[in-house]
Structure formats: C-alpha cells, structure tokens
Amino acid sequence: MHNKTIAEISRDLAAGEYSSTEITTDLLARVKDLDKGLNSFITVTEEQALAQAKAADERRAAGNATPWTGVPMAHKDIFCTKGVLTTCGSKMLSNFEAPYDATVVENFNNAGAVSLGKTNMDEFAMGSSNETSYFGPVKNPWDTDRVPGGSSGGSAAAVAARLVPGATATDTGGSIRQPAALCGITGLKPTYGRVSRWGMIAFASSLDQAGTMTRTVEDSAMMMNVMASFDKKDSTCVERDVPDYTSTLNDSIEGMTIGLPTEYFRDDISAEMQQQVRNAIAEYEKMGAKVKEISLPNTHLSVPTYYVVAPAECSANLSRMDGVRFGYRCEDPKDIEDLYCRSRGEGFGNEVKRRIMVGAYALSAGFYDAYYKKAQQVRRLIKNDFVEAFKDVDVIMSPTSPTPAFKFGEKTDDPVAMYLEDIFTIATNLAGLPGMSVPCGQVNNLPVGLQLIGNYFDEARILNAGHKFQQATDWHLKAPQGIE
C-alpha cells in the first residue's frame, strides 16, 4: 500500500478499496519500523492521525469527501500545528506547542487530509544537508551514509522512503528542490505569494515559500490545489484565482520553448551530471519542445546576494526567540541580559548563530548601504534577467544541484561549499519565481534532479511540463534499495 501515490490513494478511498484508517495504520507502522534508521520525523502524531483517519472515513460515509479526505501526509516541522510540538528543528523551540494552525495546515485539515506528524529539517531551515537539526541528521534513503539535502530533508526522505505519499515543505534558497533532487522525488516551490506564510516560522520573509514534496508531479498538483489560497492574514499573499492544477497536466507541450541558461551548465559540474540533464532535455525535444540557449548574466551574484538578504532578515525574524515568552530559557538567569545571552547562546546551533551574526553585521550602521542596500539592488538585476528571459521562453531548465547526495560531514566545516549547493536554486527565490525539481537520471546509483523554472504564477505550466516528462520516463518510479 505504501507505494501508492496520492492520486492512487484518493481514487482507492473513493472506490472503497480500503479505508483511511487502514492505510493510516499501515503507514504509521511503516514509520515506526523504518524511521529509526532515517530520522525523517521529529514528531509522529499517531493518536491524532488515527482520529483524523476515523473522521475522514465518517466524512466519506456521510458523502462529503474531497479528493484529499483520508489521504495520509506529513508537515515539515516549520508549520505551526495547534497542540502539537513545532520545533523548527531547534533546541530553541524544542518545547514549543503552537496555539494555532498555519494556514497551510488548516487547508489540509479542512480538506480532510490525515497528518502522520512533523518532519525533520535543518534548524530554522538553515542548511542544505539536514545536518544542522537539533534532532539529529536525516539519512538519505538511497544511501544512509549520505545527506538527504536540506533544509526540507525530513519531508524529502519520508516521501522517498514511502513513509508518506506527500509532505509539505518550504524553500528559501532551494530547501525543497535540492533535497527533492538528492532523494529522487518531485519538489515544487511555488511563486512567492501563491501560498500563505501565516503560521510558517519565518527564516527570510521575502524569500520563504511553502511547497510540495511528492513522488509524482500529478501529486504535486493535487497538493497545490489545497495549499494555494489567498489569505488575508499574510500581507504578501497575492489575491489571485487558484486554478485546478490537475486539469492542465496532460496538455500538449508541442512548441513549448525551453530556455537553457549557459551560466547553469558550468564546467565545474561533472560531465555525468550534465549528461543526465541533457538526456532529459532531449526527451522534451522528442515531445516537440524547442530548446533555446539563454543567458542569465547576473547568476554569479545570486549566492552572495542571498547570503546578505537572507541572514539580514533572519537576524530580525529570530529575535523573538529570546527566552521570555516561549521556547528554551537558560537555567537561573542572573538578569535580563544574562537571560537573553544564555537562552540564545544555548538554544541556537552554530549555523543559525553564524547567519544571525552575518545578518546583524550587514544591517549595522555604516555597513547597511554597502551590504543590504547593494544586495537589494543586485536582487533587482537578477530578477530582471529572468523577466527578460521569459520574453523568449516558456520554461527554464537546468540541473537542480551541482552534485548528487554527498556524505555526512563532507561540507560541514566549509560553510561556503555548503552554500554553493544552492547555486542553481537561489536565484529563483531572489526573483520570486516558481521552480520544481523532478528526478531525471542517476549518477553512481544516486538520483539527479532536473530543475524547471516557470514565469510568475505559471505553476500550471511547469507542472504540465513535469508531468509530461514523467509520462515519458520512469525515473520518478525508481525507489531506493530496500524501500520497494
């Protein structure tokens, strides 16, 4: 049963093949069995999941089920869930129970989905390997000596290991697409403003966006149908109709123009990696798509720009974790100064502290113009690159990450090498565009991801392109050894 996709489970539940309680019980047992080795969950909400499943079965019996009623899934532990721990992968929030649900969580609850729990992640979504989590690293189901990517490594690993057919995730600089690529699954980061950020613990507010982790593009479209909504509680959420993303999946892509940015096919990316992506492009050409070389000339500025903007915003966003009202508080503080210093010193991990310091520095008097202001100006240039490119092409394609999954500890002592993991994904966040990663091949038995970048609010088109690829290939069906 665990190999079923969301679409299949939805159909089976509707046909009465099995009940939500049955599949929920089955998957919970699987989590218990396999997750000890993977560590993809921080909290498993067994009791609550079974209650939701029971309610879903009753709702179906009453005749008002949605396509999501009774379908099991999981939430990244960055989304606030009422009455359940929401840790954000940090010691700082290791005791934090939110008194409210994130809009994304509420949307899935309203649709009748069943949440099995909260997935592991890099601390406060800062990391590309899931090694910064206070709750221990997540292992890549393809090779447990390797990282699953980050920050949404728990969601990616749980979906790749068939513990859940889908999970929510967030992406600030590649945190959905890179782990999706490294775990051989499908990950979509929508346009900034498409999905509400209410209740999603902020890392970098102008870059954060919630999205999907699934095995198929079709499932991603089904998740988007529930997640995307206008929300008055998020001022940056855009008021715009939500299409039925599943309705255009099978549209023809004949004549679609694919842009290949020369800057994303660099010499330092291994020939094998590049070949996998080239093969995928060839597949598209077979389906009638046209390919065009394009240039995104400011690409080389995206990582440095990101590492000014994101830390600056996080330095303020994380100030509320001060040990005063919630979360971790140090023992026996001498005075308020001591309470702040030790609660934050003991509650945050090194990567989080590093970024807070970088951000505070970039914003400090005398440096603001040289760093933060300059970064915002460069950000506009990066965005303009894409705006220009999309005048000529429908979708931009590239590798998702420069390498397949790497080994634990390989990059932990070299933050810059770690930051370069997101070199192909970061510009999309700076521009606010939607991006998706689909599995497109393997190198040394490790999955490789193809990134599809769409124009603003053009999620339907990249889902369409991704789905067509999955109709023509079977990379998305491959499972890690021992998982089948």
Place this chain on the structure above:
Amino acid sequence: MEWEVVIGLEIHAQLATKSKIFSGASTAYGAEANTQACAVDLGLPGVLPVFNEEALRMAVKFGLAIDAEIGLKSVFDRKNYFYPDSPKGYQTTQLHHPIVGMGHIDIELDDGETRRINVTRAHLEEDAGKSVHEGFSGMSGIDLNRAGTPLIEIVSEPELRTAKEAAAYFKKMHSIVTYLGVCDGDLSQGSMRCDCNVSLRPKGQEEFGTRTEIKNVNSFRNVERAINAEIERQMDILEDGGVILQETRLYDADKNETRAMRSKEVENDYRYFPCPDLLPVIIDQDYVDAVKETLPELPDAKKARFENDHGLSATDAAVLAANRDLADFFETAAKIAGDYKLTANWVQGDVSAALNRLEVGINELNITAEQLGRILQLIKDNTLNNGGAKEVFNALVEGKGDDVDGLVDSLGLKQVSDTGAIEEIVAQVLVDNPKLVEGYLATPEEKRGKAMGPFIGLTRKAAKGVNPQVVMEVLKKKLEEL
C-alpha cells in the same frame, strides 16, 4: 555668557483605533494583563502583521491638519532592539518614508504673539508593552496589552526656545489630535507622551550644542518643569567649563530633576531595514482628498471665528477653542442664548468651576449645552436674575432635576418686575415688622441706606425672584413715605 536654549519635542500619540495597528486585538485601556494580546501581539513564531487601515486614515487626517506633505508611499521598517516588553525583538516603525512629512502649527505665547513651529515629520509605529516591576519578587512581569497599539510619533524641528513654548506646543498638539478625534488625549493613561530634546549654545552661535533627551514626560506642566530643570543643569555644567554628554535622561517630578538612564540603552545600533512582511503603503491623491473632506474646523479657525464673528476677546476665544467638546458646548449654548459674550462668561466661570470641582470633562457634567442655553435665555428676557440662574444651574449640576423651566417654577425663582406686585409685597413686609420700621425711622438720615438691608432680605424671602433693582426703588419710596 548668554545662552540660547534649543528644544525639540517628539510626541507619541496613541491613535484611537478600535484594534491594534497590525492585529485584530482590542486597544481598550485598563483590561486585565495580557488579555488583549493575541498571537501577533505576543510575537509567537509564524505570525504575520496586517496593517490596520484605520490607523492610516487617522495619520493622514493628522498630516492634513498640520498642513503637511502626505507620504503617498510610506514604508514600514524594523527597528531592532531587545527589551522584554518588545515581543518581536524589533519595533515596526517608519524611518525613511513616513506617512506625514514637513508641516507646521502655530502656538500662542503669553504676550499674545503667535509663533509658527515647523514639524519635521510624523510616522506610524507600534507601541510596546509594559514591564511591571512590583509584585513578582526578584522578577519582572510583562503586560502586552498595549503592545501593538498604533502610535504616531510627531517630531518637531528644534525651533522651540523656552520651556513655556515647549509646553504650549505640546498643548496645541493635544488640542489638534483631540479635535481630529485621532487620539483621546488622555495623558494620565499615557495616550500622549513627550520626549524633550534640550541643548544650549552661546547666543549667536549657529552650531547646536550637545543635546540630551528627556524621555516619556506625560503632562503639560512636567514638560515645562522638566525642561527648565534640564536647562538649569546644563547651564551649570557649561558655566563651569564642563561638557554635556549626549544621553537619555528621565525626569523625577518629586525631586524636580533629570537623571541619566543607563548608558547602555543609548548606544543601540537599531539596524533598521524595511519590514519584509508588510508591503509599502501606497495611497493616491483621491484618498487624501477624501480624508480632507472629513476634517473638522480646527482650533485656530474656530478661535478666529469666535473673535471675528462673535466679538470674543482673543483670550476668551483661545480658551474656548482649545478643547473641541468645550467649544461645541459653548457654541450650542450661545446659539440658544443668543449672546456669545454672556455664554463665554458662564462657560469660563460657573461651568469651568464645576468641571474643576467635580474633576470631570464637559460631556460628563450633569448639564447640557441646551439647558445652559435656556438658563441664559431666561436671564436675557429678565425671567431670571443672576442669583436665580446660578441656583437653577447648581440644581442641574447636582442632579436635582433636568427641566430648566420646571426648576424655575418649583424653586420659585421667576423674577417679579411688576412694580404694583412688588409694592404690595413691600407694604406687607412693613406691616409685619413694625419693630424694624421703628428702628429704621430712629436711624439718622446718613445711615439709613445700610439700615434698609433687612427689608430687602425680607422682601426677597417673601417672594423669590423679585427683581432686586425694582425692590430697592419701591422700598426707598415706601420708607420715605412713612
């Protein structure tokens, strides 16, 4: 050496919105601690601010009232600092693009002159919560009810030259915001607070001296006293050849002195940057024009009208125009009475005295403008004399009735001016008091004026409301006839 004082004020005025600037929680004052703080006000992880448009409307209204440029694009920034009553670790405010730009107000000085004071800017921001240091042995309590209450911070140019001017400026701002209804102006509840920047420089010198900032002064009187205390302190130091440290100080009203706050709190680098959770606030001229339509007559215009149209003195007009409720009360009463001067005297006399005695505002007084107008109308048509009018006024204030004409009747205050009727009453008084009459007749001619007193009293006692003027004349005539 002769010194010139330079003063600039930063006034924080709480906007009178029902809900907070970035959340739906109530702004009502005085609720149990932390009962009016929602997840947003508590700064819980994951929450987001949504800007309250009513706060925008009020800020624009204020800007128009001080003839300021309105920021058609204003931007919220985060001001970063750690403090227990600042739940997010930053305050959301407006640094580079405030909603209100350069404007000005006129203040009246004691010599009757007016001075124009320029207002640099006014920006929207959120208030902090409160730390409570009593009752938590060894710890502090935090009350976040006030956190997120909308404020406008009104920054003056450093153009004030005396503590008196500063107090007059604060008073005028108070008058304007309460006229507009954008702030309730309640100083005792902290609805308006004032930071005073004070520096001294040798007379004639262009360059400013080093300034200090006195934080959170919350009464007109204390603004004047605090600034004077600070001027004195700075002058002593400068005269002794010392230097002024740029620092934040607090005013101790009991000791009438200012004290330095911990210097740590002064050295903050606030690391401002635009708040990524809020979009820039964009408004157009149509919006501004629509708000302009809702502006009430402002104190200066009202004062001018009282002077020019109704012949009030400058002082009377200023006092009556300063408070909108009082001005409305005055005008309603004056229209009914048909006499602005008489009404002005009453409002500044008996009405003000009652307000002070009872420590209430004009709208809480047990007498309406219509009732006062009716009383004054009755004075004008000679139905009431002044004493009778006061008696009716007091009866109303004390809650002994609410019908003016009814009270005049029941208290027997209707003034009798009919000479025939009064002659009868006087004749009766003389008949009833033969001993007094004997005494009077025995009084030497030159002392008879004084000896007439008892007869007046008795006549008025016998018939309340007799016109005293007429009584005097009749008595004189009758006694002379004896």
